[in-house]
Every structure is written in structure tokens, then in C-alpha cells.
Amino acid sequence: MxxxxxxxxxxxxxxxxxxxxxxxxxxxxxxxxxxxxxxxxxxxxxxxLPLPDDEAAFAAAAMNRFDELCTSQERNAALTVLPAARRDARLPLLHHPFFHYAVAAVITLILMGSGVFQTITQQIAHIEPDSANAAEPADEPFSKIIMNHTLGMLDSIQPKRERGSTP
Incomplete structure (x- = not known):
């Protein structure tokens, strides 16, 4: 070069x-x-670079020159660029957070109305009938209680062959 x-x-x-x-x-x-x-x-x-003495006069002269060089269509296109950019900046409905919250709320209401949550709690009580009625010790952490219940539920779901016992 x-x-x-x-x-x-x-x-x-x-x-x-x-x-x-x-x-x-x-x-x-x-x-x-x-x-x-x-x-x-x-x-x-x-x-x-030389700076203008009167900035307002310089700006007016620049705008006059802009008007001389541009046709009315070009001028309108140049002046409408900013509002078009603002319109494009708006989020589409599927990407708006409010839409996601509304969908989650509707799904929750449908599941509650159909009784899915109640069925799940009854199944857990059916799997571990002793733990549903027995009071947990007060000194055991809540996270450990949840972990024990989760492990009990997973053990009941897992087939007996995979746990090592013979059918």
C-alpha cells in the first residue's frame, strides 16, 4: 500500500x-x-479549523444549504428516520415481560382449577403415609426435610430392578 x-x-x-x-x-x-x-x-x-463567530447564523446557513441540496422527498425521509427507529425499538408482544407473566398466571390458574396440584400432594401423601401425618423434629433443618421427602418420592418412582433387588 x-x-x-x-x-x-x-x-x-x-x-x-x-x-x-x-x-x-x-x-x-x-x-x-x-x-x-x-x-x-x-x-x-x-x-x-475556523469556528464560526455566530453559531446561530452558521446553523441557519447550514440548514438553508441543506434545503437547497435536498428534494422534498429526501428531506421528509431524513426527518422521519428518528420516529421510525423509535417504532422499531418497541419490543414485540412475545418478547415483552408482561406477556410472559400473563402466560405463567394463566397456566397456574388452569393447573389449580383442574386439581393437578391437589393430586400431586395426595400422591406424595400416599407414597409416604407416615411422613405426611407425623410431625418432623423441630431441630432438623427444613432443607433436610425437603431433601428426605424428595428422595422418598424418587425411590418410589424408580423401578425395583434398577435398585438392585430381584423381581
Whole structure:
């Protein structure tokens, strides 16, 4: 890749290049990081870009120039970009958290109304009739009580052959 010398970047910053050469330099800035670094150094060393004395007048002149260059369709398209982006930023219904909470609530109500939860608790009491009626010791941790009940339920589900006994 042929790099542009620093002297040419200085001329570019000071606007002393021909339009064709300026376009070549601008195209090269896009692809070359080393030349971009040199260009930035030349900008820092120069007197800098001229700032407008009256910013309001500068903004008005820029808007007038924008109006001259753009057709009405282009202007409308440029001005409607932001609202379109806001519309796209909205979450679809299936991804909205409220939708997920509503579905979970409906499923819970259906299971409660059909008696599934009551059947499950009756099955656990049927599997371990002694533990359902007996009071647990007060000094045993609750997590251990849950673990014992879970293990008892899993043992009743597991076939006897897998536990090592003969049929």
C-alpha cells in the first residue's frame, strides 16, 4: 500500500490540494490507519479549523444549504428516520415481560382449577403415609426435610430392578 507523505497531509489540512488529489486522500483515509494517524497529527499542528463567530447564523446557513441540496422527498425521509427507529425499538408482544407473566398466571390458574396440584400432594401423601401425618423434629433443618421427602418420592418412582433387588 502506498502511503501519503506527511507534507501532502499538511497541504490537505490547509486546503491547498486539487479536488482530484483531495478525493484520493479522503479515500485513502478510509483504509489506512497509519495515514489517518498522520492526518490527525497534521490537524493538531495546524491552527485548527475556523469556528464560526455566530453559531446561530452558521446553523441557519447550514440548514438553508441543506434545503437547497435536498428534494422534498429526501428531506421528509431524513426527518422521519428518528420516529421510525423509535417504532422499531418497541419490543414485540412475545418478547415483552408482561406477556410472559400473563402466560405463567394463566397456566397456574388452569393447573389449580383442574386439581393437578391437589393430586400431586395426595400422591406424595400416599407414597409416604407416615411422613405426611407425623410431625418432623423441630431441630432438623427444613432443607433436610425437603431433601428426605424428595428422595422418598424418587425411590418410589424408580423401578425395583434398577435398585438392585430381584423381581
Amino acid at each position: 502506498n502511503h501519503i507523505p506527511v507534507e501532502q497531509w499538511k497541504k490537505y489540512v490547509e486546503d491547498e490540494l486539487e479536488p482530484v488529489e483531495r478525493e484520493r486522500c479522503e479515500a485513502h483515509l478510509i483504509v489506512c490507519d497509519l495515514c489517518l494517524e498522520q492526518y490527525m497529527q497534521c490537524l493538531e499542528q495546524s491552527e485548527g
